[in-house]
Amino acid sequence: MSDITEKSDRQKGAEAAVDSFRKDLGPFVVAAETTRMPMLFTDAAKPDNPIIFANDSLVALAGYDRDEVLGKGFNFLMADGSDAEALTRxxxxFEGSSSGGTEVLCRRKDGSEFxxxxxxxxxxxxxxxxxxxxASLIDLTKHKEEEVRSRMLIDELNHRVKNTLSTVQSIVWQTLRATTDPKEIRQSIESRLFALSRSHDLLTRERWEGAGLLxxxxxxxxxxxxxxxRADRIVITGENIRFSPxxxxxxxxxxxxxxxxxxxYGALSNAAGSIQIAWAAEKTPAGKRLLLSWKESGGPPVTPPAHKGFGSRVLERGLAHELEGTVQLDYRPDGLICTIDVPLAGDARGG
Incomplete structure (x- = not known):
């Protein structure tokens, strides 16, 4: 009963303060009541700054009824009310020693924070x-969400740049290992950087959310x-299965x-060769996998290379490592066959 009586007395005191407050400030209170900016007034005579007025925007933002706010100290609205630093700010x-406002973490009646x-x-x-x-409050929820999104985008951009620079470094290093001819070095690096650029353009069009294999x-x-x-000499068959960037x-x-x-050296080095590229998703005891084959035919007779060049290392080591799968190069006399066997993510889908 004492708690109920105390609460009733506090509420009556707050309501009386509001009535007096309305009479003193008149038109300004009316304007504050109707504005879309959350606003409140507190009683400066008391140390905890009890709220004596809260407009509709403020109670709507906090999710309380007006009578649940009036008479409460301002810190009642704060989510970090026990945080010494937040209380100091x-x-x-309130004491006027701050310059340009401060940010506070508030808690709504339903427990959510903003x-x-x-x-x-x-x-x-x-x-x-x-x-x-x-006191006036500006809801920073969208601003904070944008800040988080911006940080994520910057982190993602840094990650992509580092990966790209690592790939470029590998291209240059492997090319220099393969030849000392300046013209061949230039052509080799330019070709591979152009391919990397095209892949970046594709992912940019897809908003870096991945891309379909087709x-x-x-x-x-x-x-x-x-x-x-050569358009009719390259045949591609398969669903547009999505892959990560x-x-x-x-x-x-x-x-x-x-x-x-x-x-x-292969099927596109003469006028008669062709390439068939096909893939399919298969279920195996180890999970869903992609089986892709690159088959060349009609080109010059094929012989296994005396040593593995940059392309072979990219395929058998680099691609297998990046996709956590296996890559096999079969140098058959009638044409190269490349077989790629990689796991598919659980959410991989056709398009």
């Missing part, structure tokens, strides 16, 4: 004494298919290496 704002920018101004009587504090293959092979009228880049580079080799 809020106190400084950030708000707090601005406090004193209200003085005719003698200059501070009688109330006028799109990856068409995009990587488009320069080889159009040049020299990392896997998409690796596959794009792999297709470029296979096509470059075909132009130099």
């Amino acid at each position: 809020t106190k400084a704002e 950030w708000a920018a707090l601005f406090v101004s004193p209200v003085r009587d005719g003698g200059g004494a501070i009688v109330q504090y006028f 799109d990856i293959a068409h995009d990587a092979l488009e320069p080889f298919g159009v040049s020299g009228g 990392k896997s998409a880049l690796a596959l794009g580079i792999a297709f470029n290496e296979l096509a470059t080799n075909a132009v130099k």
